[in-house]
Amino acid sequence: MAAAGKENVFAPWKDDAAVPLIRIDQVSKRFGDFTAIDKISLNIYPQEFFALLGPSGCGKTTLMRMLAGFEKPSGGVISIDGQDMVTVPPNKRAVNMMFQSYALFPHLSVWDNIAFGLRRDGLDKDRVAARVEEMLKLVQLGQFARRKPHQISGGQRQRVALARSLAKAPKLLLLDEPLGALDKKLRQETQFELMDIQEKTGTTFVIVTHDQEEAMTVASRVAVMDQGKLIQVETPQVIYEQPNSVYVADFIGDVNLIPGSVSELGGGAALAWAEGKPPLLGQPGASLAKGQNATFAIRPEKIAISAEEPQDRNNRVQGKILEIGYLGNLSTYHVELPEGPVIKCEVGNRSRVERRDFTWEDEVWLSWSDTAGLVLAR
Amino acid sequence: MTRLTTFNIVSLTLGFAFLYIPMLILVIYSFNASQLVTVWGGFSTKWYGELLRNEAMIDAAWVTMKVAFFSSTLATVLGTMAAYVLVRRGRFYGRTLFSGMIYAPLVMPEVITGLSLLLLFIAIGLDRGVLTIVLAHTTFSMCYVSVVVSSRLVSFDDSLEEAALDLGASPFEAFRLVTLPIIAPAVISGWLLAFTLSLDDLVIASFTAGPSATTLPIKIFSSVRLGVSPEINALSTIIIAIVTVGVLTASIVSKRQITRRLREEAQAG
Ligand SMILES: Nc1ncnc2c1ncn2[C@@H]1O[C@H](COP(=O)(O)OP(=O)(O)OP(=O)(O)O)[C@@H](O)[C@H]1O
Ligand SMILES: [Mg+2]
Numbered sequence: 001m002a003a004a005g006k007e008n009v010f011a012p013w014k015d016d017a018a019v020p021l022i023r024i025d026q027v028s029k030r031f032g033d034f035t036a037i038d039k040i041s042l043n044i045y046p047q048e049f050f051a052l053l054g055p056s057g058c059g060k061t062t063l064m065r066m067l068a069g070f071e072k073p074s075g076g077v078i079s080i081d082g083q084d085m086v087t088v089p090p091n092k093r094a095v096n097m098m099f100q101s102y103a104l105f106p107h108l109s110v111w112d113n114i115a116f117g118l119r120r121d122g123l124d125k126d127r128v129a130a131r132v133e134e135m136l137k138l139v140q141l142g143q144f145a146r147r148k149p150h151q152i153s154g155g156q157r158q159r160v161a162l163a164r165s166l167a168k169a170p171k172l173l174l175l176d177e178p179l180g181a182l183d184k185k186l187r188q189e190t191q192f193e194l195m196d197i198q199e200k201t202g203t204t205f206v207i208v209t210h211d212q213e214e215a216m217t218v219a220s221r222v223a224v225m226d227q228g229k230l231i232q233v234e235t236p237q238v239i240y241e242q243p244n245s246v247y248v249a250d251f252i253g254d255v256n257l258i259p260g261s262v263s264e265l266g267g268g269a270a271l272a273w274a275e276g277k278p279p280l281l282g283q284p285g286a287s288l289a290k291g292q293n294a295t296f297a298i299r300p301e302k303i304a305i306s307a308e309e310p311q312d313r314n315n316r317v318q319g320k321i322l323e324i325g326y327l328g329n330l331s332t333y334h335v336e337l338p339e340g341p342v343i344k345c346e347v348g349n350r351s352r353v354e355r356r357d358f359t360w361e362d363e364v365w366l367s368w369s370d371t372a373g374l375v376l377a378r
Numbered sequence: 379m380t381r382l383t384t385f386n387i388v389s390l391t392l393g394f395a396f397l398y399i400p401m402l403i404l405v406i407y408s409f410n411a412s413q414l415v416t417v418w419g420g421f422s423t424k425w426y427g428e429l430l431r432n433e434a435m436i437d438a439a440w441v442t443m444k445v446a447f448f449s450s451t452l453a454t455v456l457g458t459m460a461a462y463v464l465v466r467r468g469r470f471y472g473r474t475l476f477s478g479m480i481y482a483p484l485v486m487p488e489v490i491t492g493l494s495l496l497l498l499f500i501a502i503g504l505d506r507g508v509l510t511i512v513l514a515h516t517t518f519s520m521c522y523v524s525v526v527v528s529s530r531l532v533s534f535d536d537s538l539e540e541a542a543l544d545l546g547a548s549p550f551e552a553f554r555l556v557t558l559p560i561i562a563p564a565v566i567s568g569w570l571l572a573f574t575l576s577l578d579d580l581v582i583a584s585f586t587a588g589p590s591a592t593t594l595p596i597k598i599f600s601s602v603r604l605g606v607s608p609e610i611n612a613l614s615t616i617i618i619a620i621v622t623v624g625v626l627t628a629s630i631v632s633k634r635q636i637t638r639r640l641r642e643e644a645q646a647g
Contacts, residue, residue, distance in 0.1 A: 097540075120546035
């Protein structure tokens, strides 16, 4: 994960003295009597790569459009670089947006599309030309400069849109699902390109995405949204390893969720989940009380599978293999427990020769360490 | 290419005959040497010569062109503005009323439009002449322009204009540099439509024309009432020729544009 190495060095959100670039304070947006954004408060710091994640319709685009100035908040204050933005029209903001649809001007060439914003600033011809050439080089589109947007491929269009929004060197760049239309390989390349650009230009990025893997790869912090509210804002690593709710755990990555009730609470938490079975041990989430209904969350890759009962681990359950999936780099096993739940576990395929250890209907043991799982309030 | 059946050939022939035989007869008789319109007296181009010496006719033609040019230009500006506000500026208070009102003149009987304009001009004491015809034609052709332009604007991607604003263009620059060039074909066809509407309008022009200015349709209509002269045939033939050339050029130009675009797209893909 990209942010993993960065985390020690770059974490302005932990620094009380750091001045945020964007302050979003109690911002709401209502369309008629529908609340699209519900009292969101959030600080985004200079040079962050901030990802907004959430299911369709949760208000990601609406939040971006308020930052860009296309929508006015129904309540609350947005300030960018210390300036209250409520009355500032989009064309007066040092913010550029890369639209999900790219919104390239169809009647202008690639070159003129990129030059559009620079010309609006009244730069002289030579400066415009120099900057456009620089941008074309950055996105490697030099030989397509004279083409119209309909004469280039989807991926090239996306890069033109990126170049156009970067050309003015904005303080803040908003990317609304910038890579949605690309195939997986090109998407990964572009993700790294984006991170590279971000490092070179020092621009602050806010990126909206449906693809959580993308968010994990590029972001310094991830915000998980649901129905107009922020559920958790954290680094990708924390979001993945310490989700603050079942919602986040379930939304980010694969997770096994086992319902039960809290039977013991101390440094760790124990969850009674089935009659006559030892409780499952894990780390306690926030606002947990003894006796409360809770959910045990465990990631599939943290579960080991074995034929014999493992003696060294407290968390162990027995079940029958329901399904085996081969995904190239790893295999997944769906194991049905007699108590009901189906547990998914992932095992890396290290050796090229397949070890046919387990097959359908085999009785197997699943086990994990005391710190691998989380007990989350429901 | 599919082969035409006999039935299709017959219906095609009948249809075209219905459309074009009257005009064909008119064209043939414009080369008639005889004074009598219905009697063929041999081939001659003398009526074309007569026409060129008929100053009242030339004046009327000139007035018609002027009126058509100015009214269609004015109507295009106003109609485009109206369409833009109605389609692009979202829902504002009274929008439905406005859009209903802008299209009302389309279905209003011309006699009523003409009469009301006449009353207005008299009321404000405006002398009837070229100016009043221009204003009258602008009024009724503007809603045609507005219809043509708004049908294009409906399919226009909002985010293009937002992108322009986002890149620092003022709302007016966004319109001038992005929206207008993209909807230009619709604006041009709106202008052409307004121009032709103005060229052949008789009813509204008769209400709003004064003794100082007469348009060609009025002139033709009034002279026909005194008896059809072969001169009118000659004039009509010229008009037909102009229209034919115009239509052909327009279709050739647009066809070229389409093929060029297709070729460019093929190269790109
Ligand atoms: N102009 C509008 N009028 C009324 N409702 C709107 C408007 N714009 C957005 N909404 C509503 O606000 C909610 C949030 O929309 P938004 O576009 O921000 O979602 P999103 O998170 O970007 O979703 P997606 O991932 O599908 O793009 C949706 O329920 C949407 O229907
Ligand atoms: Mg969206």
